[in-house]
Amino acid sequence: MPTEVLMPALSPTMEQGTLAKWLVKEGDTVSSGDLLAEIETDKATMEFEAVDEGVIGKILVAEGTEGVAVNTPIAVLLEEGESADDIKAGGDAPKAAAPAKEEKAEAAPAPAASAAPAAPARDGERIFASPLARRIAKDKGVDLSAIKGSGPHGRIVKADVENAQPGAAPAKEAAKAPAPAAAAAAPAGPSTDAVLKMYEGRDFEEVKLDGMRKTIAARLTEAKQTIPHFYLRRDIKLDALMKFRAQLNKQLEGRGVKLSVNDFIIKASALALQQVPDANAVWAGDRMLKLKPSDVAVAVAIDGGLFTPVLKDAHLKSLSALSAEMKDLAGRARDRKLAPHEYQGGSFAISNLGMFGIDNFDAVINPPHGAILAVGSGVKKPVVGADGELTVATVMSVTLSVDHRVIDGALGAQLLQALVDNLENPMVMLA
Incomplete structure (x- = not known):
């Protein structure tokens, strides 16, 4: 048949x-x-x-x-x-x-x-x-x-x-819980016809939404409507990290490895999730899942949208291994060659717009993640040194967007403090 x-x-x-x-x-x-x-x-x-x-x-x-x-x-x-x-x-x-x-x-x-x-x-x-x-x-x-x-x-x-054995008894299916009733859809703004009429007579081009843009629109609308975001902000002094990075890159030249600041941020985030394990969690509808490994997602901009490939077990990997893996994932993301398991999962994400000159911003949580770190650019600023004297330091502003269902304020503050400590004392990340 x-x-x-x-x-x-x-x-x-x-x-x-x-x-x-x-x-x-x-x-x-x-x-x-x-x-x-x-x-x-x-x-x-x-x-x-x-x-x-x-x-x-x-x-x-x-x-x-x-x-x-x-x-x-x-x-x-x-x-x-x-x-x-x-x-x-x-x-x-x-x-x-x-x-x-x-x-x-x-x-x-x-x-x-x-x-x-x-x-x-x-x-x-x-x-x-x-x-x-x-x-x-x-x-x-x-x-x-x-x-x-x-x-x-x-x-x-x-x-x-x-894989079956002759005469095997039928497998019993677990009883399925009834699916919860879908929440009523919130108004999505003016209708297409209403918007077209509003701009009637004006010169414009209609841009067709591809599958990626539709998915981004739906997921981020859902995220902002359903996730109770709160925001924690810190300034991080990068001078020790920049000096340490320069020393490592000089020693790694022969291996063709060049570490970026983002590689350090990934490692610092992964270790912070281990240092504050209660914050290494995701929202699962009627419960939370606390992860043991640090699986860190990193936003990668591509033409028409973005991917968030996940670096699994990032806390166990060296900086050079994370750097190589991130370059591979980002390259294949831009070519749209990632498999689903490479951009799904994780409990924490990083969005770095510092390379575009953005000082600070607030990122939208990517469900079911518990938090996302928005990273701004490193800028030289006047600061008061430990001795009380005014000096100049390279300062990077970060904002941690947190799902309050998963992470409370004090716990979020502990996570961000651990991340700051790791970045301001980069040598400890190699210990």
Whole structure:
């Protein structure tokens, strides 16, 4: 029976994407693991692999098509012995129900083809399994009703059957808590028509929103409407750090390593999260999650938006390792080549606009993070020295935006103090 290939969910937040390019054509034979297409999400362009074997019987969505919703049929895969004439005949085949919203949010980023019907289950409901999975199950003597599928809509795929034991008992699903009712959407300002009428007769250009800009708009609107932000500000003296950095860079010249001030800020933040562990936390709806590792996200501006790649276990890595990893992540972010696991997660973020000459600013928290550090430029300013004399120092202004649900005022102050101490005494970060 023909099998529909569905638009994959390549990240937990993906709702639609652009079918950028087909890597196969009608009539091509494909096997599990073969590349089928390139899909553009709101964040990146990713390759989409087949999970079944068969022949591409029909391409339903042309390459270049934008706004293709997740789980929309994009092609039809034929089994051995089937032809394109069977596609219409297979049109009455049962379709798997669309996944619940919470299941979609937890979906693995690996794409897969859609469900094809198999033999009836013991309770009278149909089992959905790929043709290859059904053949393997028959050869192994595995009862498909005993297998919980990992494919879309719970479909059973090849790997599920290969890992199953003959006669295995059906896995029991944990009871799912009912999804909370969605909050009423807050007014988003004047309607499109109202704004267009307001500027009628004026010269303007309409700019179409791509997936990334739509996602940024939605997430940051949500963040400012739902997260109780508060702000903590400090000035940090950078003279000791600048001197130490110059010494290290001179010693690292032979290895081709050049540390930036931002590398020190990443390391200082990671260590501060270890020094104040209660602040290393995220908001998870009805609870908090306290992380043990320091996974630090860093905002990277790209054409049309931004990424926040995450440096995992940053507290355990040397400055040179963090510098190399950050350069790699930033480069691939600008090329939109990051995988979802590279820009999701973390508990803390850094946004540095100092390189653009900004003295200070307030950053918006990236949920579910507990805090974000806004970093301004280092500027020479008159300061009162330890001896009471007026002197000149390089001072950097930072603002810590904090989610009050996760971090209270005093705890946020402790976190920022630890970060300041690390940056003003950089040698301790190597201890």
